[in-house]
Amino acid sequence: MSTPSAEKLVLLPAVDVRDGQAVRLVKGASGSETSYGEPLAAALAWQNAGAEWIHLVDLDAAFGTGDNRELLAEVTGRLDVKVELSGGIRDDASLRAALATGCARVNLGTAALESPEWVAKVIAEYGDRIAVGLDVVGTTLRGRGWTSEGGDLYEALARLDAEGCARYVVTDVDKDGTLTGPNLQLLRNVCAATDRAVVASGGVSSLQDLRDIATLVPEGVEGAIVGKALYAQAFTLEEALAAVS
Numbered sequence: 001m002s003t004p005s006a007e008k009l010v011l012l013p014a015v016d017v018r019d020g021q022a023v024r025l026v027k028g029a030s031g032s033e034t035s036y037g038e039p040l041a042a043a044l045a046w047q048n049a050g051a052e053w054i055h056l057v058d059l060d061a062a063f064g065t066g067d068n069r070e071l072l073a074e075v076t077g078r079l080d081v082k083v084e085l086s087g088g089i090r091d092d093a094s095l096r097a098a099l100a101t102g103c104a105r106v107n108l109g110t111a112a113l114e115s116p117e118w119v120a121k122v123i124a125e126y127g128d129r130i131a132v133g134l135d136v137v138g139t140t141l142r143g144r145g146w147t148s149e150g151g152d153l154y155e156a157l158a159r160l161d162a163e164g165c166a167r168y169v170v171t172d173v174d175k176d177g178t179l180t181g182p183n184l185q186l187l188r189n190v191c192a193a194t195d196r197a198v199v200a201s202g203g204v205s206s207l208q209d210l211r212d213i214a215t216l217v218p219e220g221v222e223g224a225i226v227g228k229a230l231y232a233q234a235f236t237l238e239e240a241l242a243a244v245s
């Protein structure tokens with residue numbers, strides 16, 4: 001596989017769902033939620049503003065505090081844009097249900113840490129409909145709602161590369177929801193370690209942050225997830241899309 005050569009950075013507005021509501025967390029901490037209303041309304045707003053993708057997360061399933069599966073299936077079904085579905089996809093049943101929503105791809109987090117053989121199997125079976133979320137503090141992976149430690153980022157990357165993983169969603173947990181700017185060095189380091197596509201996540205606060213991430217497209221960064229900055233109206237999605245076009 002060669003380094004992907006996307007021309008422009010793809011933006012994926014995030015719709016994270018907890019207890020039926022679109023929320024943003026700070027550093028993924030349970031209890032730090034700010035609520036932003038109906039997930040469908042949020043997703044449709046991003047779609048109408050020009051998004052090509054929505055990053056849709058079942059936070060309850062990620063934390064193990066229940067799930068929002070029916071709601072996320074309904075939201076996915078109502079959208080015309082591509083959906084990257086994430087949170088609690090850890091076995092055949094949850095993967096089948098996620099793929100059956102019609103989402104373009106799923107993002108596996110905890111499973112990549114705790115069930116590596118199963119993840120290798122589903123990568124072989126579903127190819128680029130499977131992305132792996134590499135959620136890190138420093139270079140240590142986090143799972144189960146980012147509460148458990150799951151080994152070294154670069155060891156996992158080498159293993160998943162060898163298994164044919166097509167794409168990684170790389171989140172700096174300490175940046176997520178903080179509006180303090182992305183961890184560009186982490187993204188550079190990951191791109192140097194893999195030739196697979198990388199989606200950047202965590203910390204975007206300004207249009208300049210998006211322009212900075214876009215400079216890493218030639219290194220392999222394909223996309224950026226944008227959450228809090230959009231909900232806090234730091235800029236509009238239209239402005240963001242124009243900034244990276």
Ligand SMILES: O=C(O)c1ccccc1N[C@@H]1O[C@H](COP(=O)(O)O)[C@@H](O)[C@H]1O
Pocket residue numbers: 016025027028029057059061062063086087088089090107108109110111133134135143144145146176
């Ligand atoms: O996105 C978040 O803010 C977030 C916060 C805390 C925990 C998880 C979070 N996000 C997503 O959850 C998946 C992992 O789910 P799982 O481990 O596969 O069940 C992760 O990739 C993030 O997209």
